[in-house]
Amino acid sequence: MRQSRVRIRPLDLILIAxxxxxxxxxxxxxxxRLHYEWNWGAIPRYLFRHDDERGWVPNLLVQGLLTTIRLSxxxxxxxxxxxxxxxxARTSKLLFLRLLGQAYVIxxxxxxxxxxxxIFYFFFSEQIMTLLDVxxxxxxxxxxxxxxxxxxxxxxxxxxxxVSAVLTIAIYEGAYITEIVRSGVxxxxxGQWEAAWSLxxxxxxxxxxxxxxQAMRRIIPPMAGQLISxxxxxxxxxxxxxxxxxxxxxxxxAVTSQTGRASLIFEIWxxxxxMYLLLTLTxxxxxxxLEVRLNRHRA
Amino acid sequence: xxxxxxxxxxxRTGDVIVEAQGLTKVFxxxxxxxxxxxxxxxxxEVVVVIGPSGxxxxxxxxxxxxxxxIDAGRIVIDGVELNHSKKNRRAIRTEVGMVFQSFxxxxxxxxxxxxxxxxxxxxxxxxxxxTDTTMALLDKVGMAERADxxxxxxxxxxxxxxxxxxxxAMHPKVMLFDEATSALDPEVIGEVLGVMADLAxxxxxxxxxxxxxxxxxxxxxxxxxxxxxAMVEQGPVEPFFDAPAHExxxxxxxxxx
Ligand SMILES: Nc1ncnc2c1ncn2[C@@H]1O[C@H](COP(=O)(O)OP(=O)(O)OP(=O)(O)O)[C@@H](O)[C@H]1O
Ligand SMILES: [Mg+2]
Numbered sequence: 001m002r003q004s005r006v007r008i009r010p011l012d013l014i015l016i017a018x019x020x021x022x023x024x025x026x027x028x029x030x031x032x033r034l035h036y037e038w039n040w041g042a043i044p045r046y047l048f049r050h051d052d053e054r055g056w057v058p059n060l061l062v063q064g065l066l067t068t069i070r071l072s073x074x075x076x077x078x079x080x081x082x083x084x085x086x087x088x089a090r091t092s093k094l095l096f097l098r099l100l101g102q103a104y105v106i107x108x109x110x111x112x113x114x115x116x117x118x119i120f121y122f123f124f125s126e127q128i129m130t131l132l133d134v135x136x137x138x139x140x141x142x143x144x145x146x147x148x149x150x151x152x153x154x155x156x157x158x159x160x161x162x163v164s165a166v167l168t169i170a171i172y173e174g175a176y177i178t179e180i181v182r183s184g185v186x187x188x189x190x191g192q193w194e195a196a197w198s199l200x201x202x203x204x205x206x207x208x209x210x211x212x213x214q215a216m217r218r219i220i221p222p223m224a225g226q227l228i229s230x231x232x233x234x235x236x237x238x239x240x241x242x243x244x245x246x247x248x249x250x251x252x253x254a255v256t257s258q259t260g261r262a263s264l265i266f267e268i269w270x271x272x273x274x275m276y277l278l279l280t281l282t283x284x285x286x287x288x289x290l291e292v293r294l295n296r297h298r299a
Numbered sequence: 300x301x302x303x304x305x306x307x308x309x310x311r312t313g314d315v316i317v318e319a320q321g322l323t324k325v326f327x328x329x330x331x332x333x334x335x336x337x338x339x340x341x342x343x344e345v346v347v348v349i350g351p352s353g354x355x356x357x358x359x360x361x362x363x364x365x366x367x368x369i370d371a372g373r374i375v376i377d378g379v380e381l382n383h384s385k386k387n388r389r390a391i392r393t394e395v396g397m398v399f400q401s402f403x404x405x406x407x408x409x410x411x412x413x414x415x416x417x418x419x420x421x422x423x424x425x426x427x428x429x430t431d432t433t434m435a436l437l438d439k440v441g442m443a444e445r446a447d448x449x450x451x452x453x454x455x456x457x458x459x460x461x462x463x464x465x466x467x468a469m470h471p472k473v474m475l476f477d478e479a480t481s482a483l484d485p486e487v488i489g490e491v492l493g494v495m496a497d498l499a500x501x502x503x504x505x506x507x508x509x510x511x512x513x514x515x516x517x518x519x520x521x522x523x524x525x526x527x528x529a530m531v532e533q534g535p536v537e538p539f540f541d542a543p544a545h546e547x548x549x550x551x552x553x554x555x556x
Contacts, residue, residue: 195403195462198364199417199469200393209416213407 036266043267046252061268064248065275070153071165071244072231072279078170079230080223083177088207090182101178108175113236117168121240125164134160158243165237173230180226184219185211217294224287228280235276245272306341311520313342316504317363317473322372324358324528332358333369334528340473343502347515347536350525351551356508359525360475363506364395377472393421396466400478402458404450404465410437411446414465422469429468436464440494456487460494467498474498476507510555516540524548 030036049059058066090101108116129135138146138156146156154162188211196206238247249272257263306315317340324333332355340346348356361367363374365381365388374381381391405413411433418429437443440460450458459479466474476495480488492514499505499518509515515522515536522539524531524547532545543549 189403191399191401191403192405194366195397195399195405197366198392198395198397199465200389200421201417202389205420209420210405214405217407 030266038267039264040267042256042264043271046268047271060248060252061245061271061275064243064245064272065279067154067162067242067248068231068234068244068246068275069279071162071169071234071237071242074153074166075169075173075234076227076230078166079173079177080227082170082174084181086174086178087181087185090178091185093203101182105175105178108172113172113233114239116172117236117240120168120171121164124167125160125240129160129164134163161240161242165234165240165242169230169234169237173226173233176226176229177223180219180222181215184215187218188214220294221287221291224283224290228283228287231279231283232276245275306339306344309341312344315339316342316377317506318373318375319359319363320373322359322362322374323370324355324362324367325370332528333362333372335372336525336529337372338523338530338533340504340506342472342504345499345503345505345507345518345520346523347519347521348506348508348523348525349510349515349551349555350531354525355528356525357477358528360397360477360506360508363473363475364392364397366397393469394472396469396471396474398459398463398466398474398476398479400481402450402455402462402482404458404462406450409447409449410442410453410461413450413461414468417465418468432468433464436467437461439497440464441490454487455483456490459483459491463491463494463498473504473506476505476509478508478510480509480511512540512552512555524551526551 043061046059046061048056048062051057086101086104089097090105092098092101135156138149138159141149149159150156153159153166192210192214193206196210201209234244235246238244238250241247243251249268252268253263253265256268257265306312317338319336319338322333322336323331325331334355336355336359338346338359348359350356358367362369363376363381376391377394379387379390379394381387404410405416408416411430414433414436415426415429418424418432419426422429424432434443434446437446440463442457442460442464445453445457445461450461453461463479479495480491483491488511492511495505495507496514496518507514507519519536521533522536523533524539524543524545526547532543532548533539534544539548540552543552
């Protein structure tokens with residue numbers, strides 16, 4: 001791997017000094033102008049709390065983090081599925097499939113995500129879920145089933161909410177994955193398609209054995225970026241009251257400012273930021289490893 | 300022009316195996332790459348196709364295995380017509396081997412994997428059977444020690460020899476070569492031409508687009524000269540090179556020799 005040596009120049013030093021100064025100035029303003037009292041000691045009890053029966057259990061912020069993880073995981077799985085199917089449709093020989101994929105991408109990419117959320121939420125949660133009676137179905141399951149579902153997705157009370165949110169995020173992110181898959185597939189040289197063709201492979205065999213494995217190398221890096229975006233973008237479903245990290249942080253901010261105690265606004269949001277960074281940076285690291293491994297056989 | 304009778308009477312060759320009649324190909328941009336082009340090839344014959352750049356040589360080969368669709372004409376290979384029947388089309392591209400100028404090996408597979416792939420997927424062979432065939436072919440093209448290498452680890456000449464072995468693994472009835480040595484360094488052209496000449500000697504039916512006149516003289520049975528998508532002249536190798544009938548052929552030969 002090429003790595004140029006890091007050299008610090010005088011200009012760098014000046015800029016770093018300026019950044020530190022700005023940070024100090026901000027803290028100074030908080031203290032002097034807003035009389036903000038830092039109270040980091042109050043944060044841990046919103047991470048975990050002691051329950052008399054069950055011992056230490058996650059409290060609001062960690063609950064939010066766990067919900068964000070579940071939400072992101074399911075959305076990523078579904079979005080990858082939708083995006084791959086639509087991406088392949090966009091490279092299909094059939095005009096209908098190409099148009100379908102194109103319409104999907106255009107529709108999703110040209111409407112504000114917030115608007116999509118409300119439309120999908122209303123559509124899925126209020127109409128489809130009610131129509132299928134998902135709620136009733138979940139409630140009538142055995143206790144083990146519901147506890148497994150609670151662990152994997154969400155407790156029965158918020159299950160339909162959760163599923164709507166997953167569908168919404170997946171359909172939204174799927175449009176971007178569609179484009180990533182399409183450009184990956186199209187980036188495989190024509191000669192590869194033709195060689196596979198002239199050996200007598202069927203279109204499906206050609207896609208699976210020759211094209212996709214090569215497209216994968218070009219798909220993985222932008223795909224990893226998109227999956228990390230999914231984690232960030234999942235915050236948007238806080239507007240439909242899915243109790244993920246951002247929602248819990250907002251709730252907590254509201255509660256702690258109401259009770260007359262010194263507000264915890266900065267502590268809460270810095271904690272939430274750190275949690276998001278923990279998730280996204282971990283994923284970046286994994287993606288980097290995967291990329292290195294994929295490129296191993298290339299001279 | 301050879302027909303059923305001349306194929307049968309020529310001691311070097313067998314029956315007619317490739318029959319292309321009145322092929323016309325017009326690309327979407329209006330370029331007429333083939334213009335009423337006809338060619339008959341006998342079993343075991345080596346036909347060398349030459350012509351200036353853009354004369355339609357590649358297009359002809361690509362039509363023969365269905366990579367391009369013809370706008371008019373008829374292609375019959377070993378009794379199977381290349382028409383709209385999916386079954387026929389697949390049969391033909393399985394029976395016709397193609398070697399490309401740019402090798403087109405699959406970069407994510409080893410040499411062994413490249414050659415095994417279609418044997419397993421298309422011919423339904425077991426991994427073991429396919430590997431036996433592959434190793435025998437690699438031995439033949441002098442690449443047996445490199446079975447576990449990836450294409451990027453091989454020279455151009457080596458890659459092209461592997462590509463030839465890959466096409467041969469399907470036991471094709473006809474092999475098409477589209478400027479198989481044009482992308483190679485001069486010092487490795489010989490090793491690829493050597494493999495091709497061996498094949499010709501063993502009686503493989505070959506249609507070869509090339510600028511290598513030495514190869515044409517040594518291994519070819521017949522030469523076809525194309526221009527503007529049509530045939531200008533064709534004939535047995537010796538008379539063709541020594542006394543071409545057409546002025547355009549003469550000019551072309553003078554330019555490239
Ligand atoms: N896919 C395509 N779309 C449009 N025009 C094409 C296409 N492929 C080939 N042509 C045109 O058709 C004509 C014949 O091309 P072809 O590649 O068959 O020539 P060639 O004899 O193989 O030439 P060369 O010696 O340069 O390889 C050329 O004018 C070329 O520009
Ligand atoms: Mg050509």
